Amino acid sequence: MRYLVTLILCLFASGAGAQDWEDRQIFNESADGPRLRVISSTDTALFAPLIEDFVAQNPAISVEYLVTGTADIDRRVRATPEAFDVVVSSAMDLQLKLANDGYALALNDLPHPPWAQWHQSLFAFTSEPATIVVNRTAFEGQPMPQTRQELIEALRARPDDFRGKVGTYDVRQSGLGYLFATQDARASETYWRLMEVLGGLDVRLYCCSGDMINDLADGTIAVAYNVLGSYAAVRTEGKDALQIILPSDFQTTMMRTAMVTGKSRLPEEAETFVRHLTTLNPESMAALPLLDTQDSTTESAAIALDPALLTFLDTLKRRKFLSAWESAAIQK
Template sequence: MRYIVLLIALFFPVFGFSQEWEDQQTFGSSDQAPLRILSSTDTSFFAPIIEDFIASYSNIAVEYVVTGTADIDRIFRATPEQFDVVISSAMDLQLKLTNDGFAVPVLDVEHPDWAQWGDSLFAFTSEPAAIVINRHALSDLPTPSSRQDLIELMRKHPHRFQGRVGTYDVRQSGLGYLFATQDARASETYWRLMEVMGRMDAQLYCCSGQMIDDLREGDLLLAYNVLGSYARNQAEISDELMVILPSDFPITMMRTVLVSANATNPEHAESFVRHLLALQTAADPLTFPLPPLSGFDDNIAQRTINLNPALMTYLDQMKRDAFISEWENAIVQDK
């Protein structure tokens, strides 16, 4: 019996590491179990926030693991007790997690009503979906400012764009699916755009980061529905990238955080959420490198995706199957 226990103890870490994370970092040191944060946000954006949190509380260690939005939903639903805090840009998946009782309320938080749901899910960024263009590759072609411009541009110069346009693979990325469904809900233009991109043999990506990398490398000329915040960050470094917010209807996403109902470290998890929201309010770029919430009255915010049960509509299995098949018909075509 003892050997079996020992065997399990030996193999358990192997099971633990069997998950492939995009990134995994531990901040601070503590004699207690670290606060485990499951996130879709690149570590570079969250490192200042976590360091500020650790500095404010003694004897806290934070383990920050990064993976895709769809993976977050799958992993967290399977093992909710493994994580204390979940951060994701896929608002629909986060809202469904909250709706299904995976989140615990954090009460008495000073936070605008439209940026929270059921005192459990808190939005803390406003990030638009953008068209990102490699300036050099575009060269003499006019700069598109809307989806319609984009369609016309690709139709006029198909050879220039062939194989050099990219967008999210909505089958893999939760955020990509959210952007796509909200686009489709807003306008038929989305489907025409997807058809045109399909004809251009569009490259499909799991994440904004890779799309931006390929754009910078020049492999891509244009990417659609890239996270504007990531792109702007890169655009500051290299002048090759140009970030365009579609003038017809920019879709703005809010990154959300929730405390796991099965958290092993609920007090620290709650403290972290409070700290994160306080940093968002302060909006100091040094401690909060993400774009803070924009006011609800602003023009941009009016196209912000609302936290409301309707987000679960496209997560319905039948609707998802129908949407994916339509999307595949449009973009994958004869592949």
């Protein structure tokens, strides 16, 4: 029986390695010790400095870093939780549901402020806002919008200039996009007016922030709404034509979270990795191009890591929200 279980796990690992990923990299491949499998929604280029810092401090451990979308992370972890040791995602609601449904291992002796963790199973380690990113050339000679209402007015004033030139997440596919959209809608009715305006301008829909920024940079679109701040800051560096706007009416800020899977093959090493994320030193952060790390002494103004996050994951509420979103954003 033990041989059969081992054979099944080996076959599974072989099949898992053949899966399609947005990116897959191995750090410290020559290490003689165990290999952690980390599934994450964060682009490797953004996260690599942190992993490199981790393996430098833990030279016996290698890390297989697997990148996919937030919604896909949820599906894969639920289907094969034993395939992964650590889960890192920007979709706080999906992460909280995974933890709440028993897919996370409790780390009872990991010190972390109450507002930045859930039942010692899910731990926030960065705070990152949703932003508006614009191509400055589209607003030349015009006031730069600083609120959602001002953006609505700017788009309505020149519809021919912005038709087909605005972008946002396809919230039907993007877990982070859905989180931002539901939180925006809870905060203000302005969100729905903005979606109707974007829909009337034939909004382009995206899976992720990186693709939106690419299209902004080459002029395919002029405005991108709800771009993740960490990506915007890195990808717009050196691109004078692009400007990041933090809306002054209200900000939607998510916390990137990590968990050790309940069926991790390497729970001790996985816990060491999560501890590393939650105790980053200034030297590590200097090399990590994400935005603010959590301050263990100050409560974050980000979306709360609490049961309210689960509201829009209810099947009926999600269906109702997506129906309203499609009516506003897809006007065909």
